[in-house]
Amino acid sequence: MNKKTIILFFILGVFFYLFSIVEMSFFPFYNVFIFKISLSLVIPILICLFEEPEKLLGVYAAFWAGFFADTLSFSMYYGIMTITMVLAAFLIKLILLKYVRVPSSAWLSKIQG
């Protein structure tokens, strides 16, 4: 991990901490989404789907989203969401890397090049 990655990792932590707080204390009054889903758990999945499969931003995001779901939310067993999210992120990356090609803006350069 270089210095830039470490800073990015902790910025993601602060973002997910604040986002989880807003999600738990402000969003319950509004039917923002059609389905009752936790947006903080969906964001890392979306990052994993649309970033380059070799990069790890989605995994870091998944770690923090899972960690704050365990800590601030109402998880019955500590760590279950963190581990599930990290494993899900790795699984998505593995599938994308080996089996699937999802149209992604980040891959345009590769297709052209």
Place this chain on the structure above:
Amino acid sequence: MNSIIKKRTVFTIVLLAIVFMGLNFWGGNSVKNFFYKQSSGLQGFLWRSGSEASFAKKNQEELNKKLLEENQKLVSRLADLDSLKKENETLRQALSIGLKNDFDLIMAEVTAKNNFSVKGVAYGDSLLINKGRIDGVQKGFPVVLANKILLGKVVDVYDNFSRVMMITSKDSVIDVSVENTDTFALAKGAGDQKINLDMFPKDKELKEGALVITSALGSAYPSGLAIGTIDKIIGLDSESFKKASIKPAYNLDTLSNVFIIKNIVIFDE
């Protein structure tokens, strides 16, 4: 290089798993309490802002129209109630049925609500309140609103905070009785702020709008607390019991201060 990264990844995951498994047995609640404490001010502010904004929004035309209709009905009932008022006051003094007189209470403020649930993994329809072990809160204590409306019960206690499972949670089952029927049934949480009446005898009459209250049969809650009113009867002829949906008596938009009942004997369920 690739194998080193893979080894490191596997090692990180295993280490994470060990740390988190450890937190389930030791220190997990302290970590949660630490984060709740740090964010409690901001969460309280966001909850109040959300509540006020949401209530104001919904309070417009639709609510005004509804209130006007209700007001007309209430005016006609006022005359009847006036004569009953004196009688009621005498009875109230005699029986001491005020909430404060009945129970030993701890007042708390709601700071957060969970909007994500997985059965057996995460509590759905649960609230975080700003009173915990230090304030005398214990697991299983019922949580009510000022007007004797049942909100749920405490399922987790930290040093300064507690987690309340609402009556609408899928894990909630309450023994209830329905007004004017002398019949016992079950109120089962259906999640997403919904609650259903179940096991109501088929031969008994069930009316829409009837009040559902906690019964003396259940050991988890004191009897006589309001759950809600019968909204829609959904029982089929082929089924041996009647079912109905219950409209919860509380309004999430105005939920701010709640009361935890202290002096209750809790039985293991």
